[in-house]
Amino acid sequence: MKKLCLAVSILPLFGCNNTDEAVLQQSEKHSYTEKYEQVPSPSIRKTRNPVPGHTEVINQPAKKDSIMLDVVLIKQNPELKYGCEVTSLAMVLNHAGVNTDKMDLYRSIQKDPDPIKRGTNGDILNWGNPADGFVGDMTGRQAGYAVFDKPMEALVNQKLPGRAINLTNQPFERLLEHISAGYPVVVWTTGDYRLPDRWESWNHGQQVIKTPLDLHAVVLVGYDANNVYLNDPLSGKKQVRVGKNQFIESWKALQSRAISYK
Template identity: 90%
Template sequence: MKKLYLMVSILPLFGCNNTDDTVSQQTKKQSYTEIYEQVPSTSIRKTENPDIVLKEVNNQPAKKDSMMLEVVLIKQNPELRYGCEVTSLAMVLNHAGVNIDKMELYRSIQKDPDPIKRAANGDILNWGNPADGFVGDMTGRQAGYAVFDKPMEALVNQKLPGRAINLTNQPFERVLEHVSAGYPVVVWTTGDYRLPDRWESWNHGQQVIKTPLDLHAVVLVGYDANYVYLNDPLSGKKQVRVGKNQFIESWKALQSRAISYK
């Protein structure tokens, strides 16, 4: 969870400190061609029942009603006070069979080198852009903040060449389909998996960066009809159950960011 304390004499704390898609049964009078023409999809799959067709999107099987992936839990602390993103990615890459730890990812992730500059009252005037690289010091020895999806995508492609999947700005149903297919996903939310309530803005060159300070990144490892399940690198808890609608609201507020592999 990213926290901010506006005390000039103390280092600020910004870091991470939350239906099967089927076509209804057709009448037996219809031909297979007629049935296929009614499926709004680029590909289709027949079931054992010739009167039912399951839609496949992008060659991906229809989403299961529920899924739970067994993904190793890795904690970000004490080494990476603000390292929820790379720690979450370490869990995902280990699930992919890559023997890697969070510290290697910490060293490898793109950084935005712009230093923090403050006003006399402690307000942030200038800092980096998390869309370009990690902003600040991930270890917590100095102020640290976050990194967004593009540098994470690049890091996945370093470790799994050509296999990164950026699901940012996709519908959440598409993210769940990816989990259903067996892939955990790094998703951005807040520390309590609710809507962000602490916003900050600063200048970065000619840009104004406006972003919540209570953002967090976790691993989506499962779901069912009413809940999602998360491995949280900050709390150190595995398969944390969170209301699906509540989580989706927080995820959308963080610009619907999601990174995985294929």
């Protein structure tokens, strides 16, 4: 979770540790690379078109009513005060069998180098774009903020070439199907998994970055009829139960961002 402090004399806390997330006014939409269609049988029909004019049909198990993945818990602190995104990704990649850790991903993630600039009252005037790379200092030695889905997708492809899945702007049901198939998902939410209620904005070139002051990234590891289950890198809790409808609202408020692998 990331909290913004706007007093000039106090180092601002932005990243997944104590702040919120930056929601771009012009957020990109990304499509899931494969189309899943529910069929009235104990399977999901997965269609793709490797040859023009030809549809290949592959059957795979239907989405389970409930599932819990045993994903290793990794804590972001004390090294990465604002590193919830890469720490969450470290959990997911370890589940995939990749030999990596949060510090490796911290060094490897794309960074947006634009420095923070403040007005005389402490308000942020200019800063980076989390859609381009991590904004600020992830360690917390200086102000830090967040990174969004596209740099995270690129990082998955570094570690698992060609296997990144960007589920951003997909229906939440697609995320549950992906979990059901055995793949944990990094999702963007708020620190308390509720709707954000405080906002900040700054300029980045010709863009205006508008952001809720409570951003967090966690790992979606399971679900049942009424709840989802999360590994939270900040609280250090594994398989945290959160009401499904409440969580979906917070996820949508954060622009429905989600990253995984296949």
